[in-house]
Amino acid sequence: MPSTSVMRTEFRRYLRGKTPWIIGLCFVLVSGLPTQPDADVVQVLGDAVVFVDAQVAVAVTVPFAAAALGFRSIIGERENGTARVLIGTQLTRRQFVLGKTLGRSAALAVPIVAGTIVVVGSDIFQYGRFSVPLLVGLLLISLGYVFAWVGVTVGLSAASSSTARAAVIVFGVTLFLGGFWNSLTLPFLWQFVTGSAPSNQMANSAAFEAAKWLSLPSAYYVLTDWLLGGPVGPASAASQVSDALRRTGQATSTGPVIPLWTALIIASAWPAIALSGGTAVFRRNDLAPASGTGILQKLWNLSPSHLLLGRFPSKWIPGQNSVVDSLPGSWQPVARREFRRLVRTPGVWVLGVLVLGAGVLNLSPTTLVQDSLGARVPLAGLQTPIALLGGVGILFGTFRTVTRERDTGSIRVTAGTAASRANTLVGLVLGRASAFAVPVVGAVLGTCLVAIPRYGLIPFDTLAGFLAVTLVFVGCMAGFGVAISTVIRSQSVAGTVILVFTGLHFAWFPISNALYGAVTGTSVDGFAPPNNPIFVFVRWLPPLRLFNVVTNSILGVPNSAASAAGVVSDLQENVISNIVVVQSAYGSNVPAWYLHPTVAFVELILWCGIPFGVALVLYQYRSVD
Numbered sequence: 001m002p003s004t005s006v007m008r009t010e011f012r013r014y015l016r017g018k019t020p021w022i023i024g025l026c027f028v029l030v031s032g033l034p035t036q037p038d039a040d041v042v043q044v045l046g047d048a049v050v051f052v053d054a055q056v057a058v059a060v061t062v063p064f065a066a067a068a069l070g071f072r073s074i075i076g077e078r079e080n081g082t083a084r085v086l087i088g089t090q091l092t093r094r095q096f097v098l099g100k101t102l103g104r105s106a107a108l109a110v111p112i113v114a115g116t117i118v119v120v121g122s123d124i125f126q127y128g129r130f131s132v133p134l135l136v137g138l139l140l141i142s143l144g145y146v147f148a149w150v151g152v153t154v155g156l157s158a159a160s161s162s163t164a165r166a167a168v169i170v171f172g173v174t175l176f177l178g179g180f181w182n183s184l185t186l187p188f189l190w191q192f193v194t195g196s197a198p199s200n201q202m203a204n205s206a207a208f209e210a211a212k213w214l215s216l217p218s219a220y221y222v223l224t225d226w227l228l229g230g231p232v233g234p235a236s237a238a239s240q241v242s243d244a245l246r247r248t249g250q251a252t253s254t255g256p257v258i259p260l261w262t263a264l265i266i267a268s269a270w271p272a273i274a275l276s277g278g279t280a281v282f283r284r285n286d287l288a289p290a291s292g293t294g295i296l297q298k299l300w301n302l303s304p305s306h307l308l309l310g311r312f313p314s315k316w317i318p319g320q321n322s323v324v325d326s327l328p329g330s331w332q333p334v335a336r337r338e339f340r341r342l343v344r345t346p347g348v349w350v351l352g353v354l355v356l357g358a359g360v361l362n363l364s365p366t367t368l369v370q371d372s373l374g375a376r377v378p379l380a381g382l383q384t385p386i387a388l389l390g391g392v393g394i395l396f397g398t399f400r401t402v403t404r405e406r407d408t409g410s411i412r413v414t415a416g417t418a419a420s421r422a423n424t425l426v427g428l429v430l431g432r433a434s435a436f437a438v439p440v441v442g443a444v445l446g447t448c449l450v451a452i453p454r455y456g457l458i459p460f461d462t463l464a465g466f467l468a469v470t471l472v473f474v475g476c477m478a479g480f481g482v483a484i485s486t487v488i489r490s491q492s493v494a495g496t497v498i499l500v501f502t503g504l505h506f507a508w509f510p511i512s513n514a515l516y517g518a519v520t521g522t523s524v525d526g527f528a529p530p531n532n533p534i535f536v537f538v539r540w541l542p543p544l545r546l547f548n549v550v551t552n553s554i555l556g557v558p559n560s561a562a563s564a565a566g567v568v569s570d571l572q573e574n575v576i577s578n579i580v581v582v583q584s585a586y587g588s589n590v591p592a593w594y595l596h597p598t599v600a601f602v603e604l605i606l607w608c609g610i611p612f613g614v615a616l617v618l619y620q621y622r623s624v625d
Helices: 003-015 019-031 039-070 075-080 082-087 093-127 132-159 163-179 181-194 205-214 216-228 237-248 261-284 295-302 304-315 332-343 346-361 367-398 401-408 411-415 421-455 460-487 491-506 508-520 534-539 543-555 564-570 582-586 597-621
Strands: none
Touching (some): 003 093, 019 039, 019 093, 039 163, 039 216, 039 237, 075 082, 075 132, 075 163, 082 093, 093 132, 132 163, 132 216, 132 261, 163 216, 163 491, 181 205, 181 216, 181 346, 205 216, 205 261, 216 237, 216 261, 332 346, 346 421, 367 421, 367 460, 367 491, 367 543, 367 564, 401 421, 401 460, 401 491, 421 460, 421 597, 460 491, 460 543, 491 508, 508 534, 543 564, 543 597
């Protein structure tokens, strides 16, 4: 079969490089993130306890490794021209996609299987238990999980028209429809469909629990939980047992909300839909990716609003006026060009619409939050959309700024102007930050306007402070993205860095717990913060969490990296969560100077200043080619 040659080539190519070693190292590091199970959990799981760390490591590592391995699998061959050579033989396009999927699945399976054996072997020495049938079953389910995720990424790559679109689509699916379905995407969709936020008293709670099974990681957890003999659910076996003991005092559950075989259908449907759809699109398109604009861009170009915006931005930030042009430096033309270029594309406005929609959906929190925050509810509802949707969207909108100009050769035109290289980078950051700031600020004002009939006017000083921090946050994210595009020459590598950076943010709670435990020798988790405030400082380090810390002080809620609504809910009696509110954990809102919101604001600026300084030094001496 011709596809076997493609499979062997892909398998050998990746095994001979550094990729398996990097994935294997990440696998071992991720296996150390879960906290050590309690004695009751160990007793309930029995011989299966040695597989808990490997179970979590497979669930977390495989999606990101598959995304990094597969997002350029098909579109990269099309852009390089090698797809024409390969398809010119007896190889069909369907066989080409299948060979890529099998080859990269096999290449990814090697470090996953090896890492599983290493982690399980380490836990055997710790617990003194082992079961061969459980190991074989876990490896078989993990291999199917690897194939499923690689199939999804290769299918999306086959359906994409450029590397940039493939990166955004694959990474978006990995983050929001894969690893963070239960914690982020599903609650947002549930509130959008039902109009009410998920809570302990929500209607149709069984349907919400069933919807948690729809993601690939959840299906994997369900199958492996059944294998390991714990309560079946969309979480690790240790978490399922611990939750069952906490709720009922028994290690058994009432049974899965839907039949177990549903997880098999879900796990099979993801790669089947992605591969069949991607192959169908790939068969209709030319082997060379089209250079024309996409459908969304064509519709945007024809819309009347776009025609008006084409005239509108010329006087805007950083517009052509005496105030901006009188500032020191020669960055203004570059900033003006970047601003006009971005503000006329649909991407920045789609981001603004998403933030606005999420903010409006968050206008109906619990009665407790409404009574506590009052007119500040709209701003509290915008914290998470701005930090997550805005922050991640800006990073993906800026990580190709310099690398794309270098690849297309347009950087030579910029270098030939009167602007120095330092002023060029400053202009790129300010121009792109201004373009993203317009729709984000519009989303904030729009949400506040919609909320007036229900909550009234927001105090001017609170709104002004929130907008000021939002503008700084947008500028910092734009500066960080431009710095990444300057330091890293390859678009694919830069995209992978942004993906890993975003993934680290979502997984930072267990990572920070592991870091603190490794440094201090004390095992901790968010449910029981240690007496040392440095623990909280480490949890605040990601910039997307620093935004919450600073805006919480403006909204007048106790010091925490969680959203204001989460802080208010966490302070109530009989509420258990891994949110750390400084006031409740240490008896003071600022127990140490480094936990003051002003310090968090400085840290947020440093997330832009330090990478941008490194990029500025490198850009001074690198060739523009």
